[in-house]
Amino acid sequence: xxxxxxxxxxxxxxxEIAELRQDTTKKQIMALETxxxxxxxxxxxxxxxxxxxSATSAIIGVVKLGNNLKKxxxxxxREKLLDIYQKILLAF
Amino acid sequence: xxxxxxxxxxxxxxxxxxxxxxPECLSSIEAEIIEEDGKIFIRKSCPEHGEYQDILSSNxxxxxWTHWKGETWGWEKNGEANPPxxxxxxxxxxxxxxxxxxEHLSTCSLAxxxxxxxxxxxxxxxxxxxxxxxxxxxxxxxxxxxxLDHFREKPIPATSIMFSGGEPxxxxxxxDVIKMSKEKGFKEILLATNGYAFQKPNGAEFARECxxxxxxxxxxxxxxxNDETWITTRGIPLKEYKERVMKNCRQGGLDSVVLVVTIAKxxxxxxxxxxxxxxxxxxDLVRGIVFQPISLCGRVSHEDVQNLRxxxxxxxxxxxxxxxxxxxxxxxxxxxxxxxEFGRTIAWLGNQEPIEFTCHPxxxxxxxxxxxxxxxxxxxxxxxxxxxxxxxxANRFWGKLKSRKHSEFFSKLAHDSWKGLxxxxxxxxxxxxxxxxKARFALGLLPFIKKPGKLMEIFTKMILTGNxxxxxxxxxxxxxxxxxHFQDAYNFDMERAKRCIVHFGVAMPDGSVLEIPFCVMNxxxxxxxxxxxxxxxxxxxxxxIIIDE
Numbered sequence: 014x015x016x017x018x019x020x021x022x023x024x025x026x027x028x029e030i031a032e033l034r035q036d037t038t039k040k041q042i043m044a045l046e047t048x049x050x051x052x053x054x055x056x057x058x059x060x061x062x063x064x065x066x067s068a069t070s071a072i073i074g075v076v077k078l079g080n081n082l083k084k085x086x087x088x089x090x091r092e093k094l095l096d097i098y099q100k101i102l103l104a105f
Numbered sequence: 106x107x108x109x110x111x112x113x114x115x116x117x118x119x120x121x122x123x124x125x126x127x128p129e130c131l132s133s134i135e136a137e138i139i140e141e142d143g144k145i146f147i148r149k150s151c152p153e154h155g156e157y158q159d160i161l162s163s164n165x166x167x168x169x170w171t172h173w174k175g176e177t178w179g180w181e182k183n184g185e186a187n188p189p190x191x192x193x194x195x196x197x198x199x200x201x202x203x204x205x206x207x208e209h210l211s212t213c214s215l216a217x218x219x220x221x222x223x224x225x226x227x228x229x230x231x232x233x234x235x236x237x238x239x240x241x242x243x244x245x246x247x248x249x250x251x252x253l254d255h256f257r258e259k260p261i262p263a264t265s266i267m268f269s270g271g272e273p274x275x276x277x278x279x280x281d282v283i284k285m286s287k288e289k290g291f292k293e294i295l296l297a298t299n300g301y302a303f304q305k306p307n308g309a310e311f312a313r314e315c316x317x318x319x320x321x322x323x324x325x326x327x328x329x330x331n332d333e334t335w336i337t338t339r340g341i342p343l344k345e346y347k348e349r350v351m352k353n354c355r356q357g358g359l360d361s362v363v364l365v366v367t368i369a370k371x372x373x374x375x376x377x378x379x380x381x382x383x384x385x386x387x388x389d390l391v392r393g394i395v396f397q398p399i400s401l402c403g404r405v406s407h408e409d410v411q412n413l414r415x416x417x418x419x420x421x422x423x424x425x426x427x428x429x430x431x432x433x434x435x436x437x438x439x440x441x442x443x444x445x446e447f448g449r450t451i452a453w454l455g456n457q458e459p460i461e462f463t464c465h466p467x468x469x470x471x472x473x474x475x476x477x478x479x480x481x482x483x484x485x486x487x488x489x490x491x492x493x494x495x496x497x498x499a500n501r502f503w504g505k506l507k508s509r510k511h512s513e514f515f516s517k518l519a520h521d522s523w524k525g526l527x528x529x530x531x532x533x534x535x536x537x538x539x540x541x542x543k544a545r546f547a548l549g550l551l552p553f554i555k556k557p558g559k560l561m562e563i564f565t566k567m568i569l570t571g572n573x574x575x576x577x578x579x580x581x582x583x584x585x586x587x588x589x590h591f592q593d594a595y596n597f598d599m600e601r602a603k604r605c606i607v608h609f610g611v612a613m614p615d616g617s618v619l620e621i622p623f624c625v626m627n628x629x630x631x632x633x634x635x636x637x638x639x640x641x642x643x644x645x646x647x648x649x650i651i652i653d654e
Binding site: 069 | 501505552
């Protein structure tokens with residue numbers, strides 16, 4: 014943390030610049046699987062985990078439905094509906 | 106283009122007056138922050154030492170974006186400060202009263218304790234090395250405990266603690282320090298290290314022990330992926346050394362490493378893309394990258410400042426260029442203060458202590474790259490949601506939530522002998538209330554999710570449960586990319602110091618604890634404080650200095 018004043022201004026010409034690769038490495042997949050497993054472990058241990066899973070699936074289902082509906086509802090109507098929707102949710 | 110590009114407030118030319126200091130004599134002087142030629146500068150004049158100008162941002166649009174304020178909210182957030190530790194007596198005010206005085210505006214999110222100034226390296230820019238100063242600074246376990254208690258016993262306790270140095274992994278009692286911190290209730294324990302003890306032959310075992318004692322994250326200094334870079338910055342090649350650290354952490358199950366990149370123009374800015382790629386290649390370990398644009402403290406000439414100075418916009422610009430546009434300057438980056446209300450809401454709903462990022466917008470930026478489970482590649486998290494709409498909703502939600510009181514419905518009705526039962530019923534009511542509030546919060550975010558899929562399922566679960574483990578779990582496989590731009594006397598802005606959330610804790614000889622913002626310590630107080638707490642090191646532990654294997 015105490016890395017402060019560098020007085021060196023050497024320039025390096027021979028350092029490679031790599032472009033960001035977008036391939037999928039084994040490590041990335043492993044990290045993802047661990048993350049998903051974490052939530053699955055929760056589900057197998059607790060009843061609330063099952064409820065959580067159901068609730069999440071329902072929520073994501075609603076998102077998909079909403080995104081599809083967006084395409085057919087005019088923008089102005091959509092904004093009015095969103096305003097009403099938020100007022101209901103924030104009425105506490 | 107920036108998400109507020111049509112807002113008239115965004116288009117106004119930037120100008121602000123603030124307080125700064127003379128880089129030569131450190132006297133308080135007025136300064137102007139001005140926009141000129143598409144850049145942002147700080148200008149100030151000392152009656153004795155003349156005029157100074159330094160660049161704050163090489164991109165005025167980006168700077169105005171990070172300081173944007175709309176009709177009801179903006180990025181400059183008010184913090185919730187703890188009561189002051191002392192009443193300032195110095196007529197010069199902030200920062201000369203620091204310790205902390207009543208002028209401070211934020212609470213501490215990240216507490217730092219320097220547990221030694223011994224180090225196995227002797228980098229040319231480090232001024233805290235025991236071999237250079239001849240004075241040993243190494244608080245005892247009792248002194249460290251005193252500092253930990255100081256941060257945890259405040260009305261708003263610090264949630265994260267970082268041990269730094271010197272090289273903290275040189276201390277033989279590091280495991281005791283880590284264990285003690287966990288027992289005191291810190292949620293996140295970080296070690297700012299060059300990786301010394303982790304790169305040794307028994308490094309995997311040491312990493313495992315650190316994890317078991319409660320270490321959460323290794324904050325690993327990482328200047329680049331080429332030895333040429335290491336030789337320039339540290340004087341010796343450290344590529345293999347860092348590889349050993351990573352390998353041993355992997356073997357020892359210490360699977361949270363943040364790469365900390367001290368970045369300087371003409372030195373290692375060219376390595377930014379390489380470091381990002383390295384992080385992605387090691388995503389099973391690397392949770393994030395924190396760029397730290399170099400802070401030019403100590404005796405530095407004005408010419409060196411001009412050569413080495415790099416600002417947040419420069420770093421972001423380099424990221425865009427060196428990643429072939431994977432993250433774009435004008436759409437993917439937000440100041441750290443963005444998520445204050447969102448974080449408070451999640452913490453409140455999950456009964457957790459919040460992390461308060463109420464620092465000044467110039468202090469840092471961040472974004473997330475996430476591994477898309479469906480597309481199998483790293484994508485900016487902002488592609489999944491409409492960030493401004495989500496932040497707006499979170500702000501409104503928190504506005505209502507913050508005044509919500511604990512339920513006393515049954516307690517008020519019950520006779521004294523039934524108080525226990527009444528409290529239990531009230532707790533039940535509160536649990537129900539939180540569940541319906543969680544549902545309201547999650548449902549309110551739905552319209553702004555652009556890309557439903559597995560990742561958003563995980564995100565939704567995080568919101569619904571709100572506990573610390575689940576937040577960490579969401580971070581697993583994701584890459585936080587951020588910056589912490591510490592100040593020096595050239596670019597010092599008093600407003601930033603007052604809102605600092607990264608505080609040193611120092612056990613003072615009189616038994617007190619000095620809590621002091623990071624930049625204020627390094628610019629104004631380090632020498633004076635170290636004189637009070639240091640001991641001549643030759644007399645005590647010269648023989649314990651370890652250079653390397």
